[in-house]
Amino acid sequence: MTQRDDDDGGAGARAQAPHGRRRGRWLRRLMWLPVVLVAGSVLQVLALRVIDPPFSMFMAIRQIEARMAGEDDFTVYYQWRDLDRIAPALAVSVIAAEDQNFARHRGFDLDAIEQARAHNARGGATRGASTISQQTAKNLFLWGGRSWLRKGMEAWYTLLIEWLWPKTRILEVYVNVAEFGDGVYGAQAAARRYFGKDADALTAAESARLAAVLPSPRRYNAARPGPYVQRRAQWIQRNARQIGGDAYLESLR
The missing domain is CATH 1.10.3810.10 (Biosynthetic peptidoglycan transglycosylase-like)
Structure with a gap:
């Protein structure tokens, strides 16, 4: 019984791991979004100084x-x-x-x-x-x-x-x-x-x-x-x- 419980727990942890990694990737992307928007607007305005x-x-x-x-x-x-x-x-x-x-x-x-x-x-x-x-x-x-x-x-x-x-x-x-x-x-x-x-x-x-x-x-x-x-x-x-x-x-x- 104990061995089976341990196996079930290990399988659950492995199943949750990919989900946790995906959530972490999305959080990192969201954290970068303001930086991308700021940099994009600066480049946009810089370009239109001469174009x-x-x-x-x-x-x-x-x-x-x-x-x-x-x-x-x-x-x-x-x-x-x-x-x-x-x-x-x-x-x-x-x-x-x-x-x-x-x-x-x-x-x-x-x-x-x-x-x-x-x-x-x-x-x-x-x-x-x-x-x-x-x-x-x-x-x-x-x-x-x-x-x-x-x-x-x-x-x-x-x-x-x-x-x-x-x-x-x-x-x-x-x-x-x-x-x-x-x-x-x-x-x-x-x-x-x-x-x-x-x-x-x-x-x-x-x-x-x-x-x-x-x-x-x-x-x-x-x-x-x-x-x-x-x-x-x-x-x-x-x-x-x-x-x-x-x-x-x-x-x-």
Whole structure:
């Protein structure tokens, strides 16, 4: 009886051993997963410092949404343009409209965040405080929404691009992947679509109108501006002059 019990115990231990080894392998793989994800994101951002992105995550998601909705004629308009082939007025207008502290902050504008928090606490229209760096991270790598996961990944990618890219590269990528209308991404596509010209020929007024639609590009149209876009474009032009106009771009180099 004792010998048989010993044999049964030995067989059970041998049966459990492979299961324990498999579980150990999976645990080791899970422990390595954060390292792989961090290393992958760093390499991704490093590569895009010198490689112009052929598309953004926002473009891919919008394309999928259109297909699922049966919009078979939907087209993404996107054509990369280096920053020196885009009118300086557009770059300055985007900064004046979206992130006037762009040259000074390191990805997050704490003063703007506090001002937005105080404004939102008083009620009324919600005000955001995303910097151009944050918006670049979101548009290029992520998806829309307000989940904690997405916000956490946005913060991580924002830190990476601020660490690994110069300010001029961040601005260059942003004006190329920002959505200026439904399916219209980047300065060159927007200039051709709305004004029938290349991005380097945009005037200050046209640039301000393009920057004015950025908060809601599928709601507003730069070619047919309503009262809101007209007022906002005028405000953007005033702000662009106040921050130094085209000379502001020299502070980024």
